[in-house]
Amino acid sequence: MNDFMTPQQIARRAAAAVDAAVGAGRDLGLTVNDATVLHDLFSVVVHLAPSPVVARIPVVLPHTSDLDSVTRRQRSELDVTRWLADRGTPVIPPSPLVPREPVQRDGHSMTFWEFVEEDRAKEPDYAANAEIIADLHAAMRDYPGRLSFLSAADPQSLAADLATLEERPDLIEPADLDRALREWRTLEPLVRSRTAFEQVFPGIDLQPVHGDSPPANIFSGVAGDLYSDFELVTLGPVEWDLAALGPELESAYDRGARRNGMRALDEDVLAFVNAVGMLRAVATLTLAPQLPALVGYLTPAVDQWRTMPFAGGLVSPDGTVRGRR
Structure with missing residues (x-):
């Protein structure tokens, strides 16, 4: 199929x-004379300067x-980042200059954040970042708001995307898709149901977690690192963030x-979240027409997934997930 977006598109x-953000910012009373794109991948991130x-x-x-x-x-x-910022956790906070609510405009929904100057000379230290994710988890444990169980896995979209891939042999080999569909049938009940997860992994505590590979989402500000x-x-389980x-x-x-003073990562829960994470990578291939560069990012992940045990090695001979040893 030839439906991949061109660089011009x-x-x-x-x-x-950018036009939508500038218009929304001005409507909210911000002075915007020089909108500068800081990042453009899954989201467009724009500084509404000055x-x-x-x-x-x-x-x-x-x-x-x-x-x-x-x-x-x-x-x-x-809500989560405002709560964390109010308690002194080093996060990039929502902007205090506008109402702390998403804004819909011109078919987009956007959020507004405090501008933080980046330390562009600093190289990321992912091991150090991973260590301080435990600090973030400790800070998040008492968050009082309501969060859905493993919503970060987005099981509805994951299932729909795997179905879409059945019509996209240009994006995935049939044998790979067959494996992905069989793995998802095995793991899906544990992603959709907190009760099912807790039955398979008894004693694993659940808490608010970042949801999106936080060691890779630490912003190097000139005044210090910030969770973002x-x-x-x-x-979910803390393992989700690793x-x-x-x-x-x-x-x-x-x-x-x-x-x-927190528990160490559980080997079997890690196997579960790793397996679900790999299925999310496979399903993300459906976004390649919108973002062609994804093919290069995802191909190594799919190659790695092929070498991994089926469903993280958690499947018993009868086809059920065996849970913790």
């Missing part, structure tokens, strides 16, 4: 998102998403957990 999409405000506008979304579902996620993100991008904040990151970062997290 992607540039027009970004320009439309105001110290950054707008984030999601532009690459699953086909099951709509404005209302995006806005619901954004409300959770704003809580778009997929969810209720999915697919490997033994070195898992060990680094465990050091931080011991320092905080």
Whole structure:
């Protein structure tokens, strides 16, 4: 199929998102003379200069998403980050210059954040980042708001995307898709149901977690590192935030957990979240027409997935998930 967006179409999409953010910012009373795009991948992130405000506008979304579902996620993100910031946790906070609510405009739903100057000379230290994710989990434990169980896995979209891939042999080999569908049938009940998860993994506590690979979402500000991008904040096991990151970062997290008096990562729960994370990577192939660069990002993940045990090695001979040993 030849439905991949061209660079010109992607540039027009970004320009439309910037126009929507500028218009929304001005309507909210911000002075915007020089909108500067800071990032353009799944979202367009734009500094509404000279105001110290950054707008984030999601532009690459699953086909099951709509404005209302995006806005619901954004409300959770704003609420969690505001709560954390008020308690002194180092996060990029929502902008205090506008109402802390998502804004819909021109077919987009966007959020507004405090502008923080980036330390562009600093190289990311993912092991150090993974260790301080335990600090974040300790800070998030008492968050009083309501979060859905493993909403970050987005099981509705994951299932729909795998079905879509049946019509896209240009994106995935039939044998790979067959494996993905069989794995999803095995793991889906545990993703959709907290009760089912707790039956298979008894004694594993659930809490608010970041939801989207937080060691890769730490922003290097000139005044220090800040946790950022809580778009997929969810209720789940802490292992979810270490999915697919490997033994070195898992060990680094465990050091931080011991320092905080928290439990170490559970081997079987890690196997579960790694398996679900790999299925999410496979399903994300459906977004490649909107973001062709994804093919290059996802191909190594799919190659790695082929080498992994079926469903994380958690399947008993009778086909059920065996749970903790």
